[in-house]
Amino acid sequence: MLVLGGWALYALIAFAVNYVPPEETGAMGAAAAENSVSEPAATDTLPSVGPQPVFTRDIYLTFDDGPCENTPKILDTLDSFGAKATFFTIGSNVERYPEYAKEIVRRGSLLACHTYTHDMVQCYASGDAFMNEILQWRQAVTNACGVLPDRICVRFPGGSATEYAANISEEIKQRLIADGYRWFDWNAGNNDKWQDGNTNQLPDEEYYLQSYQASLRWFDDKPDTPVVFLMHDTEEGTVNVLSTVLNDLVNRGYRFRLLDSHPDWNM
Numbered sequence: 001m002l003v004l005g006g007w008a009l010y011a012l013i014a015f016a017v018n019y020v021p022p023e024e025t026g027a028m029g030a031a032a033a034e035n036s037v038s039e040p041a042a043t044d045t046l047p048s049v050g051p052q053p054v055f056t057r058d059i060y061l062t063f064d065d066g067p068c069e070n071t072p073k074i075l076d077t078l079d080s081f082g083a084k085a086t087f088f089t090i091g092s093n094v095e096r097y098p099e100y101a102k103e104i105v106r107r108g109s110l111l112a113c114h115t116y117t118h119d120m121v122q123c124y125a126s127g128d129a130f131m132n133e134i135l136q137w138r139q140a141v142t143n144a145c146g147v148l149p150d151r152i153c154v155r156f157p158g159g160s161a162t163e164y165a166a167n168i169s170e171e172i173k174q175r176l177i178a179d180g181y182r183w184f185d186w187n188a189g190n191n192d193k194w195q196d197g198n199t200n201q202l203p204d205e206e207y208y209l210q211s212y213q214a215s216l217r218w219f220d221d222k223p224d225t226p227v228v229f230l231m232h233d234t235e236e237g238t239v240n241v242l243s244t245v246l247n248d249l250v251n252r253g254y255r256f257r258l259l260d261s262h263p264d265w266n267m
Contacts, residue, residue: 057219059227059254060262061085062186064114064155066233067093067100074233074242075107081246083256084109087233088155091116091137098144105145110258112153113137113181120164123157127171134181151260154183161185184259188215189230190245192238204237212245216252226262227254 063074066089078085087104089111094101104111115123116136123133134154141148154176156162160169160183176183191197191211198207219227231238249256 056253056255057223057227058257059229059249060184060257060259061229061231062088062112062155062184062259063231063233063238064088065090065093065118067097067104068234069097069100070233070236070239071097071100072103073239075103075109077239077242077246078109078256079107080243081250081256083246084258085256086110086112086153086259088112088114088153089137089141090114090118091133091140092118094137094140094144101141101144105147110153110260111141111145111149112155112184112259114155115157116140118157120157120162124162124165124168127168127175130168130172131175131179149260151265152181153259154181155185156183159185182259182262182264184228184262184264186228186230187225188212188218188227190215190238190241192232192235205241208237208241209244212241212248226257228259228262 061078061083063071063085066087071087074085084107087109089101089104091113101111113134114137115130115133117123117133123130134152138148138152156165156169156172158164160173165172173183189211190208192204192208195204195207197211198204202210215229216227219225231242233239
């Protein structure tokens with residue numbers, strides 16, 4: 001059960017890109033928010049960060065809060081790089097966009113559980129309430145896709161360190177393990193939900209790329225640490241910078257993996 005993300009890790013990215021996480025979002029989660037941003041120029045590139053690592057390592061790309069109308073665009077971009085990702089979907093959105101949920105599976109990416117409602121108060125009312133959210137998500141996915149993933153990954157709304165779950169998170173974790181699930185936070189991201197750190201008032205996409213670079217630098221000398229990278233397919237700016245990010249990851253020697261193959265499944 002991967003305990004990633006949380007206040008300590010985002011304190012580091014806060015230092016790197018002047019990000020201050022809002023209290024109400026806990027580790028890093030928040031309700032979906034749409035941004036209207038322009039398409040980056042074709043010449044947009046990431047600034048040089050010095051010599052690239054010579055080793056090959058794994059990265060687990062994750063997209064939260066969908067599916068949504070942006071999801072097919074994300075899938076098209078992933079396909080162009082031969083990449084797959086784990087989509088932590090909200091059950092009510094699966095019901096709203098069943099064709100997009102089905103397309104995630106068809107393209108070889110992984111459907112994962114981000115509860116049914118993503119309502120912090122409702123999800124963390126009790127251990128039973130959280131597990132019922134998973135059951136509702138399972139039913140929505142079954143209705144949309146006809147089948148569930150062999151291995152179901154779960155992400156806490158707001159992350160497992162969110163203050164909303166403070167009194168119930170350990171019980172939830174134990175129940176998830178007992179029922180055969182694994183839960184995953186994150187240890188890197190592009191801050192596409194958290195503009196408080198954008199103190200220089202950068203355009204959204206430039207800020208996302210700076211945040212991406214800052215978090216990736218943590219791992220340049222740690223080739224054995226799997227990177228679980230958080231983005232949101234609900235954010236238009238993330239759609240627009242994804243090609244730049246994927247191209248940079250390929251150049252750094254990263255391999256794209258799904259969370260159902262993460263080493264924590266064997267712990």
